[in-house]
């Protein structure tokens with residue numbers, strides 16, 4: 270079986286439209302949800318799905334839309350304006366700005382917050398962004414949540430890399446929920462604040478507008494097999510507007526389209542069914558996929574047996590499956606690795622950093638395929654920055670991701686009911 274599987278995977282990985290699709294998706298721009306670029310890119314992607322198999326559809330789910338109207342950061346005393354970018358859905362400051370002293374908490378780990386204790390109250394905490402794909406990092410939103418719970422007046426998170434400019438990210442704050450004004454700053458601005466001495470006073474001004482009735486599109490294509498059990502390949506189409514969101518996540522969308530083309534010819538008699546999903550508003554605390562899954566009837570949800578979520582699948586030659594606390598996925602990934610004749614690592618603890626987390630939360634065995642896990646010097650470190658553009662991606666990496674995706678999906682599409690059920694056992 271491996272020889273013929275290998276030949277088929279070789280052909281799949283040579284898909285001539287992989288790179289043109291990737292470049293076309295990047296050409297829409299950064300595709301920030303609500304900008305229109307995400308919606309246009311989704312329509313184009315659904316058109317491509319319809320070329321694979323007619324019947325691709327677009328559904329809309331609601332999410333808490335928001336737009337930044339003003340952002341300004343001033344280092345008082347020196348009257349220097351620093352570079353800043355509010356987190357998505359940041360709490361606004363008073364119109365005249367928030368004036369407070371900065372407390373520098375280094376990386377902003379829990380021990381840093383603990384050591385500062387009551388000094389945090391009423392101050393603006395400054396922490397550092399970390400490369401998000403490693404076993405040891407602490408996510409921005411966890412740092413933000415600690416700042417809120419310890420009584421900080423504001424939150425600044427500095428790029429850890431010099432000369433990379435600003436980053437984009439979400440605060441995770443829901444509509445009407447409490448929070449504090451929060452923004453990214455660049456590394457050089459953090460250095461200037463530090464050089465102004467401890468408790469440097471700053472003025473942060475953020476204004477944003479809630480957008481009522483915002484919806485995020487979801488593109489869906491079903492390719493029915495003989496059995497109703499479904500493998501879902503997903504990827505998010507939206508991104509941030511500093512760059513082209515090439516790594517994160519034109520790589521995933523282009524790979525999913527090519528995998529759909531390769532698999533559509535093989536799904537049918539004797540196989541499970543395949544569903545392809547493209548989500549928007551992933552960068553908004555995973556709202557798009559959450560809304561979509563919530564909209565499904567229980568009987569339909571019960572047919573979803575495996576989620577392979579493609580998010581940032583190039584930018585490094587190493588591929589890892591984040592297996593969301595489903596131990597049965599580890600041997601599954603190993604089998605796909607050997608069938609595809611390439612190495613796919615796996616990492617068991619749940620990392621709620623993409624849409625697979627919403628599938629996992631509903632008990633669906635879910636993995637995120639990711640490039641550059643625990644490789645902070647890889648080109649994946651351009652995500653969320655202006656450097657997330659096409660040159661950060663190599664064709665060979667995308668082809669490797671396509672080969673891995675096709676092998677993983679095929680293993681799921683040919684698994685028996687009992688094999689699929691065994692994937693769903695949880696660690697604890």
Ligand SMILES: [Zn+2]
Nearest residue numbers: 517518580623
């Ligand atoms: Zn992503």
